[in-house]
Amino acid sequence: MTSLTQILDQASDRKSFNCGKSSLDHYFHEQVGQDIRRKLAVCFVLSNKEKRIIGYYTLSNSSILLDDVPEELRKRLPKSYVNLPVTLLGRLAVDKKCQGTGIGKLLLVDALRRSYEVSKMSIGSMAVIVSPKDADDEAFYLKFGFVKLPDSGRMFLPMKSIAQLFQNL
Secondary structure, eight states, X not given: OOOSOEEOOTTSOOTTOOOSOHHHHHIIIIIHHHHHHTTXXXXXXXXXXXXXXXXXXXXXXXXXXXXGSOHHHXXXXXXXXXXXXXXXXXXXXXXXXXXXXXXXXXXXXXXXXHHHHXXXXXXXXXXXXXXXXXXXXXXXXXXXXXXXXXXXXXEEEEHHHHHHHHXXX
């Protein structure tokens, strides 16, 4: 399957990107390169035909406590695991000029597809987790089936649900 996004490279113009959320803009302008070099995250970007970055997201390995998983899922998991492997969708942002056009949804689907493929082929991951920054972010992820993890501020989507989206890949 052809990828919608590409891995961020050093030649990319990050400075012109502006999503309107200072923490996401600052991260993309100042910190993402360091995170990539330190192997803390991989950043994927979507560019327009003029090669201008219009959106990005980051993925990392992470874990969650078994006790943080909702009961209906937890009862089907082995009790010997204290921590469960997950994929962290750390940041997702769309340039202000492209907001409201469906780019966020495209980026999320691309991130879920990449996460599913890796979990299927090379690194175990039972879910994708996100940490919404505000109510708008939370509403966005709720629309796509993410579930709130109790008492953590994080949300997750089980890989089993993601697999149903991409079962024919």
